[in-house]
Amino acid sequence: MSRAYNFCAGPATLPESVLAQARDEMLDWRGTGMSVMEMSHRSDEFVEIAEMAEQDLRELAGISDDYAVLFMQGGASSQFSTIPLNLLGEKTSADYVNTGIWSKKAIAEAKRYADVNVVASSEEGGFASIPDQASWQTSTDAAYLHYTPNETIGGLEYDFIPDSGSVPLVADMSSTMLSRPVDVSKFGLIYAGAQKNIGPSGLVVVIIRKDLLGKARKETPTMMNYQVIADNGSMYNTPATYSWYLAGLVFKWLKAQGGVKAMGEINRRKAEKLYDFIDVNEFYANPIDPRFRSWMNIPFTLQDDTLNSAFLEGAGARGLLNLAGHRSVGGMRASIYNAMPEAGVDALIQYMADFAKERG
Numbered sequence: 001m002s003r004a005y006n007f008c009a010g011p012a013t014l015p016e017s018v019l020a021q022a023r024d025e026m027l028d029w030r031g032t033g034m035s036v037m038e039m040s041h042r043s044d045e046f047v048e049i050a051e052m053a054e055q056d057l058r059e060l061a062g063i064s065d066d067y068a069v070l071f072m073q074g075g076a077s078s079q080f081s082t083i084p085l086n087l088l089g090e091k092t093s094a095d096y097v098n099t100g101i102w103s104k105k106a107i108a109e110a111k112r113y114a115d116v117n118v119v120a121s122s123e124e125g126g127f128a129s130i131p132d133q134a135s136w137q138t139s140t141d142a143a144y145l146h147y148t149p150n151e152t153i154g155g156l157e158y159d160f161i162p163d164s165g166s167v168p169l170v171a172d173m174s175s176t177m178l179s180r181p182v183d184v185s186k187f188g189l190i191y192a193g194a195q196k197n198i199g200p201s202g203l204v205v206v207i208i209r210k211d212l213l214g215k216a217r218k219e220t221p222t223m224m225n226y227q228v229i230a231d232n233g234s235m236y237n238t239p240a241t242y243s244w245y246l247a248g249l250v251f252k253w254l255k256a257q258g259g260v261k262a263m264g265e266i267n268r269r270k271a272e273k274l275y276d277f278i279d280v281n282e283f284y285a286n287p288i289d290p291r292f293r294s295w296m297n298i299p300f301t302l303q304d305d306t307l308n309s310a311f312l313e314g315a316g317a318r319g320l321l322n323l324a325g326h327r328s329v330g331g332m333r334a335s336i337y338n339a340m341p342e343a344g345v346d347a348l349i350q351y352m353a354d355f356a357k358e359r360g
């Protein structure tokens, strides 16, 4: 059996060597006679796995001791409410930037707890660009400023870190985490659902500046209280042990690739290749302002959208899978996270060229 090139936005393709190692260790992890899945989360073995994963993540992302790293559950979506519950403190309002479907979901959930001030929106332009920061109507008494560095569905990515002054900056890095170097010290809180660049779905990694802990509203569910999770080493209850272990294998793999800097260079090259091809071939189009095109999620349309299903069928026949765009926008989308090899992007471009020649 050969592996397909899986362009799914998430759960997404994982490095083959990671899956092979997980397979090899499945029945008997290093002579323990059991799978990691069957181990007590309190066992020395699992605690070692968990601590190693955190240490590797800290090294990869450059996370200082001023930050706690939490391995939580409930995906990135659960953070949409966890964040306001924990960070509002005495304040009543929070600032949000609206650049697409994921920003909107975060905003809708925050509105249940806070007066949400949408400081800028690119909705009128179809979320094709990022509003210039000079135009943002931020407020100095916001509890935090939330933004979505990469809109997974729209394929829109910031090429700058917003300046939030003394207001803590909060970022949903679900689809861009570890894809290129980022200065963590600029953030109050970073969160990322794991199923793109980290590991299996369900797990969500939260990186929080320690001075922001301990401010949760009293009605905050215990399982959503960052202070409780931090105090208990993310083991207040039974954590998602197997996902945590797999994330650890992915971090080791990423280190072996040369870390986030080397990966960023590969990702830039992969994305540029695909955009360059789309731009020169008039059969295909991408609607995003070139400055803010995502390196991770590349939506594109066919000149004649009645050919969409033929395109997907032909792609499938070549082992190029999950290229349909999100159900809310249609068209196509190629998600090319860290684990998508450059050869996968080359195979996609070759197929797109052949299809356009045949049907264009």
Ligand code: PMP
Pocket: 009, 010, 074, 075, 076, 077, 078, 102, 148, 150, 151, 152, 153, 172, 173, 174, 175, 193, 194, 201, 202
């Ligand atoms: N934020 C972004 C940017 C995402 O891409 C996603 C998932 N595609 C989510 C949040 C939601 O993640 P989850 O399904 O893990 O809740």
